[in-house]
Amino acid sequence: MKKLIITAAPTGEGPNKEINPATPMTPAEIAEDVYECYQAGAAVAHIHVRDENGGPSMNTDTFEETVYRIREKCDIVLNLTTGGDNFAGDEIRMAHLHRLRPEMGSFDAGTINWAYRELFPNPPQFLEKLGTTMQELGVKPEVEVFDAGMIDNARYYIKTGVLQMPVHFQIVLGAPGGMPATIENLIFLQRMIPEGCTWSAFGVGKASLPIMTASILLGGHIRVGFEDNTYYAKGVKAESNRQLVERAVRIAKELGREIATSDEAREMLQLKNHYRNK
Numbered sequence: 001m002k003k004l005i006i007t008a009a010p011t012g013e014g015p016n017k018e019i020n021p022a023t024p025m026t027p028a029e030i031a032e033d034v035y036e037c038y039q040a041g042a043a044v045a046h047i048h049v050r051d052e053n054g055g056p057s058m059n060t061d062t063f064e065e066t067v068y069r070i071r072e073k074c075d076i077v078l079n080l081t082t083g084g085d086n087f088a089g090d091e092i093r094m095a096h097l098h099r100l101r102p103e104m105g106s107f108d109a110g111t112i113n114w115a116y117r118e119l120f121p122n123p124p125q126f127l128e129k130l131g132t133t134m135q136e137l138g139v140k141p142e143v144e145v146f147d148a149g150m151i152d153n154a155r156y157y158i159k160t161g162v163l164q165m166p167v168h169f170q171i172v173l174g175a176p177g178g179m180p181a182t183i184e185n186l187i188f189l190q191r192m193i194p195e196g197c198t199w200s201a202f203g204v205g206k207a208s209l210p211i212m213t214a215s216i217l218l219g220g221h222i223r224v225g226f227e228d229n230t231y232y233a234k235g236v237k238a239e240s241n242r243q244l245v246e247r248a249v250r251i252a253k254e255l256g257r258e259i260a261t262s263d264e265a266r267e268m269l270q271l272k273n274h275y276r277n278k
């Protein structure tokens, strides 16, 4: 089986130090955390940033500082969120892509009711603009799907040229309002992914471990980190994001999957904005 790409998602927009004291919040904390994950075996970092109160943010300057601090430490592939604040306008959701030209960015392939309380808006006009902008900037979309219909949206965008093959999918299971995190659902969604594409998957909360293990066995890639899960086991908070990456590496090796380096991930995902070439 091909090597396993581990994405670390260290902070997201939800967790904080009350939920888990090891949650990285500031650019310096996020950079140090990402570096630890990189050393433990993560090839990609999926980055969110926070405002001064710890809330969700799409502030371009904060992204820039975070990226700069990570780049002082390592060459991990950077995947910057475009969905870090459900109330941000279209332009601010893409401003950091223009300024920083990361190797990857998230592309959420449809709108959902976020955690039952607000809209996570990804209307067609925005997705068309986002896909086109990413192509112009050489940013590889990570197509996040929360439900089966989002794979249909992605197929439509492949047909219309908004997304370019080979597409990289991130299957999100167990998000409130999204597809429940069962292995049956993982297999169902994974079979819908167009041939020639790459895919990764993760489960939210307690589904993190079973979905990760199933993805490794099915030949997919994985994502771990506090954005999705802040626990190590039932009732036991994770000590750090690094601890979750280290466990993923151990399980993968036991199951016969070697771990991809950042450069190997660049090749497997056919990334264009290679950091090493800058």
Ligand code: ZN
Pocket: 009, 012, 046, 048, 081, 106, 227
């Ligand atoms: Zn995210």
